Amino acid sequence: MNIIIFGKKYDIMHAIQMSELMRFRLMKFILPESTDDYIAALQKGGADMIFVAERGAKGMEAAIAAHDVCPKAALVWFADDEAFGAQSYRINCRYFTAKTVTAAVVDKALSRCLK
Numbered sequence: 147m148n149i150i151i152f153g154k155k156y157d158i159m160h161a162i163q164m165s166e167l168m169r170f171r172l173m174k175f176i177l178p179e180s181t182d183d184y185i186a187a188l189q190k191g192g193a194d195m196i197f198v199a200e201r202g203a204k205g206m207e208a209a210i211a212a213h214d215v216c217p218k219a220a221l222v223w224f225a226d227d228e229a230f231g232a233q234s235y236r237i238n239c240r241y242f243t244a245k246t247v248t249a250a251v252v253d254k255a256l257s258r259c260l261k
Contacts, residue, residue: 147168147171147172147173147174147194147195148174148176148192148193148194148195149162149173149174149175149176149193149194149195149196149197150176150177150178150184150187150188150193150195150196150197150212150219151175151176151177151196151197151199152178152184152196152197152198152199152200152208153197153198153199153200153205153208153224154199154224154247155175155177155199157199157247158197158199158224158247158252159175159177160249161247161248161249161252161253162175162252162256164249165249165252165253165256166253167253167256167257167260168256176193181204181208184208184211185211185215188211188212188215188216189215191216193212193216193219194219194220195219195220195221195222195259196212196216196219196220196221196222197222197224197255198212198221198222198223198224199223199224199247201225201226202226202227205223205224205225205226205230206225206230206233209221209223209233209234209237209239210233210237212237213237213238217238220240220258220259220260221237221238221239221240222239222240222241222242222255222258222259223239223241223242223243224243224244224245224247224251225242225243225244226244227244228244230242230244231244240255240258240259241254241255241258241259243255
């Protein structure tokens, strides 16, 4: 399973690795350092899940890009503002929240992605 994480990558990656839902799955993490690296990772294709945890418009643009370039990948968006919620429906996010990224929140997102 190929997982792209853009933003708070180490918090999210650790929560995914510790999740019982992912216990027996082979995972490859792609952790882009910049927006350009993120777009390049999306364009390579093959992403099964994409986690976006960037603030403000940068996060919104990253989520929109994920939807446009990899529409079949399960998209999870951790925003810093609930007002982005309407946009999350338009881009078909499997999980959207403006809550702090915790292991429990990541677990809930994973359960929606794996349905």
